[in-house]
Amino acid sequence: GPMQLEIDADDYYSIRPKFGVEVGYTIPISENNYINASLDTKLYKELGKINEAGSRAKFRDGSTYYGLHRDDEEDENVEITARVKYESRNFGVGAKAGYNTKYQDSFIGLDFRLKF
Numbered sequence: 001g002p003m004q005l006e007i008d009a010d011d012y013y014s015i016r017p018k019f020g021v022e023v024g025y026t027i028p029i030s031e032n033n034y035i036n037a038s039l040d041t042k043l044y045k046e047l048g049k050i051n052e053a054g055s056r057a058k059f060r061d062g063s064t065y066y067g068l069h070r071d072d073e074e075d076e077n078v079e080i081t082a083r084v085k086y087e088s089r090n091f092g093v094g095a096k097a098g099y100n101t102k103y104q105d106s107f108i109g110l111d112f113r114l115k116f
Helices: none
Strands: 005-009 018-028 034-045 055-059 066-068 076-087 091-100 105-114
Antiparallel strands (some): 018 034, 055 066, 076 091, 091 105
């Protein structure tokens, strides 16, 4: 039959700040209408675990605890996003495209906004 485990501590806390820079330029068309272009760069980096307590498990009818191992994989990521948008008093339309280095993933998107 299946083996049953009792997990004693399965906690993991870490610090993962995000640093970024966004550069943009706005072109006014009229008093309430404008076009905006921007480039956004973000860096995510995990600085490490906060707690040093190891996670433990044991078989339900046993008395010996076993340590659970977590991968010490570096967790860092750079994301670059370019945006172009048109805004008016009542609505907005925008497009964005970007690249994510951790997953080697590119993305595109459209934004539609209605203000009321």
